[in-house]
Amino acid sequence: MDEIVKLDSVEAYSKLLGAETLHPLVNVVDFAQLQTLRHCRKNFGFYAIFYKELSCGELSYGRNKYDYQDGTLVFIGPSQIAGVNDGGETLNPKGLVLMFHPDLLYGTSLAKRMKEYSFFSYDSNESLHMSERERRIILNCFQEIREELVHAIDKHSKQIIAANIEVMLNHCVRFYDRQFVTRELPNRDLLGKFEQLINGYFHSEKPQIIGLPSVQYCAEQLHLSPNYFGDLIKKETGKSAQAYIQLAIIERAKEHLMESSDSISEIAYKLGFKYPHHLSRMFKKIAGQTPNDYREQGIIA
Known part of the structure; x- marks a missing residue:
């Protein structure tokens, strides 16, 4: 039977990973801090952005060549199912995940814009491949969000975190535009x-x-x-x-x-x-x- 783990909250996925929950509605997990990553099919009740480290070398897109060996981004939206049930696990995993619940966005400018980010409904084989420069920008976004989370939560936290997520998503829009062009x-x-x-x-x-x-x-x-x-x-x-x-x-x-x-x-x-x-x-x-x-x-x- 193809079991699907239902994840209604950010905390539920953090616990599944064996990671600390930094905030009930948003979290950044560094997979390098985990010993293993169990494979399973998951039904997400929130948004998730996965940064996956790959070693795919130089890819030729259109008339140009780009070095994408450093990583790619995969976007998952609420109610989507992702993962595999092969009974296996990944030892010493690498990568990052930013997860945030729609409830985090209420009362922020980002709440009204989420439908604009159509890549949350893309398939995994339509992920965003990044150049070295783009990778550094996105990793900095992950870091900015995580640093805000490790500080004491106050009345400004929600707006600051949402603003940082919005900056990250806007960069992704720009990078996807570039990807469409380079795949001319x-x-x-x-x-x-x-x-x-x-x-x-x-x-x-x-x-x-x-x-x-x-x-x-x-x-x-x-x-x-x-x-x-x-x-x-x-x-x-x-x-x-x-x-x-x-x-x-x-x-x-x-x-x-x-x-x-x-x-x-x-x-x-x-x-x-x-x-x-x-x-x-x-x-x-x-x-x-x-x-x-x-x-x-x-x-x-």
Whole structure:
């Protein structure tokens, strides 16, 4: 049976690790201070940022090469499950984890911004690979938070800790932007696969069976998490993945309008719309005119 350890609190995970709980809502644990790290599947009830030390050498991204041998960051959000149940353990582990409960953020500016940090919903294979300079910045953030935790808690602690976490997350946004850019060629390949996926979708029976293609469907077919896929498409095209899909849908609708005598209703159902007026609404929003107006304009021309 695949047992999952439910961790509702920061204290629960600290105890599982055998580490001291520095604060009931936030903690920084240095894995180097632990003798062993037991492997298990965990259901997190809070946010966790893992700094993992790797020895992966020089990686080639796009036309550039970056030295990522020093570490990577993995982000876990509340209700996510991570870890493996292989009955093993890691001796003399290395790395760090920052864990913080959503309750810590109430009343702080960070509480309103957490949804902006979409990387908490990325898959583990979409982790943040850091250069040496980026690694030093992030390790300093870990240190700043830990130093605040080891001092006596006072009325300023919560705001200061939350502010330090926000600085760390903002650095991660910047570093992910860099990672998207340095992966320019692989990303272009992915964009090409995305376009092929959409084309194949509309040349199949899927629209009648599944309906309109969704961001989640496309992400799954490309083996990416929806958030990572959406962020990558946004960086590459300047449009959201949803907007990109809608543009593709309207292009197919235009083809049908110009190359067939099908009614608007028939075209709508062929493309996967449940109701014809949904196509008309989307067409007017994107093309600036109704499907009938577009068809008539094409006939006159």
